[in-house]
Amino acid sequence: MARFGYHASHEQLKPSALLKYVQAAHQAGFSCISCSDHFHPWSDRQGESGYAWSWLGAAMQSTPLNFGVVCAPGQRYHPAIIAQAAATLAEMFPQRFWVALGSGQALNEMITGDRWPVKAIRNARLKECADVIRALWRGETVTHYGLVCVEEAKLYTRPPVAPLIIGAAITPPTAEWLGSWADGLITISHPHEKLKQVVEAFRRGGGQGKPMYLKVQLSYAADEDTALQGAFDQWRTNIFQSPVLADLRHPKQFDAIAEFVKPMDMYKYVRISADSQQHIEWLKQDIELGFNEIYLHNVNREQQTFIEVFGKQVIPALEGVKS
Numbered sequence: 422m423a424r425f426g427y428h429a430s431h432e433q434l435k436p437s438a439l440l441k442y443v444q445a446a447h448q449a450g451f452s453c454i455s456c457s458d459h460f461h462p463w464s465d466r467q468g469e470s471g472y473a474w475s476w477l478g479a480a481m482q483s484t485p486l487n488f489g490v491v492c493a494p495g496q497r498y499h500p501a502i503i504a505q506a507a508a509t510l511a512e513m514f515p516q517r518f519w520v521a522l523g524s525g526q527a528l529n530e531m532i533t534g535d536r537w538p539v540k541a542i543r544n545a546r547l548k549e550c551a552d553v554i555r556a557l558w559r560g561e562t563v564t565h566y567g568l569v570c571v572e573e574a575k576l577y578t579r580p581p582v583a584p585l586i587i588g589a590a591i592t593p594p595t596a597e598w599l600g601s602w603a604d605g606l607i608t609i610s611h612p613h614e615k616l617k618q619v620v621e622a623f624r625r626g627g628g629q630g631k632p633m634y635l636k637v638q639l640s641y642a643a644d645e646d647t648a649l650q651g652a653f654d655q656w657r658t659n660i661f662q663s664p665v666l667a668d669l670r671h672p673k674q675f676d677a678i679a680e681f682v683k684p685m686d687m688y689k690y691v692r693i694s695a696d697s698q699q700h701i702e703w704l705k706q707d708i709e710l711g712f713n714e715i716y717l718h719n720v721n722r723e724q725q726t727f728i729e730v731f732g733k734q735v736i737p738a739l740e741g742v743k744s
Contacts, residue, residue, distance in 0.1 A: 422743060423708045425736050426453035427728065428636055428718035429480070432462035433655060436471035440480055442724050447484040449732025454480065455607075455636060455716040458492040460529040464658040464679070465672050474506050477518075481510065487517045489634070491589050491607065493525025494569075495543070496533055500550035501574045504557040511580035521607045521634075522551055523589030527670040537668065542568065544595070548602060551586055558583040587634060591663045593622035600626025607634040610692065613706055620710050635712040639692040639700060640720050641727045649684055651721025652691045657682040659720075660690040691720055697734040704735070708742050 427446035429439040443454050458473040473490050481488050488510075494500040507520045524543035531537055538546065546568040556563045557576040565571040588603030590596035596606060600623045608619050620633065638659075640652035658675035659666070660682065669675055687693060692703050707715055719727040 422741065423712055423739070424452040424714045425704075425731075425739070426455055426486075426714055426716040427451045428716045429454055429456040429476075430718060430720075431456055431469060431471045431473055431476070432459050433467045433469055433720075433722065434724070435469055436476045438724075439471070439476065440483060442728065443480050443486070444483055445725065445728050446732070447486055449728050450736050451486070451717075451728070451732065453487040453489070453714055453716070454484075455489045455491070455634070458490055458529075460497065460532055461672050463528070463672060463675050464655075465676055467655060467672075477510060478513070481514045481517065485517075487519070488514075489519040489521060489587065489607075491521040491523060493523050493530060493547075494550040494554070495546040496525065496530040496535055499571075500553040500569055501557060501563070501571055501576075503550070504554040504576055505578075507554070507584050508558060508576055508579050511582070511584045512578055515580060516582050519585040519587055519605075521587035521589045522547060522554075522603075524595075524667070526667050528672070528675075531670045537670070540664075540667070544598065551602065554586065555583070585632070587632075590619065590623070591666075593618045596620075596628075597622035597626035599623060600628030600631070603628070603631070605632035605634065607636065610635060610637040610639075610707070612689070616707070617710060620712075632713045633711055634714045634716065635707055636716045636718055637692065637704070637707065638690065638718050638720055639694075639703075640687075641697075641700065641730065642695055642721060642723060643726070645693070645695045648693050648695050648721065649687060651723065652687045652693050653682075653684045655722065656691055656720040657687065660686070697730055700731070700735055701738050704739055705742060708739065 494503045510518045527537045562575040585604040587605040588599030596619045606623045640648040642648035658679045
């Protein structure tokens with residue numbers, strides 16, 4: 422059976438507000454929480470970017486739910502630091518934490534002043550980081566020289582059960598590659614046929630039987646126009662193809678290219694509807710593709726109503742639907 426989670430968007434809301442919303446989501450019947458680790462938001466209009474790792478300790482203490490975070494080791498973060506941070510959370514909250522690793526975006530990673538590598542090198546660096554992290558979790562003393570360098574690192578605080586390393590992918594080629602080494606997949610809510618291609622690629626690459634997580638971008642409000650305008654205001658900078666999203670380096674650049682986006686364009690990229698039954702039908706299709714956990718990201722700023730309505734109407738209607 423699929424489980425439904427709340428996505429805590431650090432790019433849009435203050436950490437203190439997100440803490441209240443995850444508590445509300447727990448009370449409303451959501452089963453798990455996801456977030457992503459950004460340094461910059463996607464737009465100056467979004468206007469936030471709290472530090473996810475600090476927030477996770479407080480949020481996990483405040484509810485009994487499972488949590489996960491998407492991050493990009495290799496440039497802004499040394500992999501040993503990610504290994505230590507994840508191990509600490511997993512030791513405090515046993516088997517309640519997963520970490521998703523991706524190749525990152527210039528938006529967050531270029532604050533180091535280092536060059537931004539091409540995708541092939543970022544992927545190779547990501548795999549090196551995953552190998553280093555796993556070795557540290559096994560208690561090994563790690564020395565490694567490659568796209569990342571580690572000298573005689575040993576992690577002394579380790580959980581009895583290591584967290585899952587979930588691979589983050591947007592495109593089918595990346596999903597297929599991740600299938601060979603990641604413990605699972607996390608992707609975003611493409612149109613159904615493209616999402617199906619991502620799932621098939623992951624399974625083809627070695628992901629058959631591994632868990633699959635989906636982050637659904639939606640906009641729910643009391644009426645259709647409010648839902649549309651909320652999505653347009655907050656998420657029009659996020660609808661571009663993966664190479665664009667990965668290579669722009671500043672929120673102002675995203676705002677500049679989004680000047681060409683019209684409100685009606687949002688329907689192709691965000692599930693916009695004021696009808697809870699329509700959201701139920703969309704989510705049934707996701708479950709049929711085999712997703713184990715589906716994280717719902719209401720991209721407009723009105724979170725409380727979304728949490729309450731989905732907790733009362735949407736999630737209960739999907740209980741018992743098999744993935």
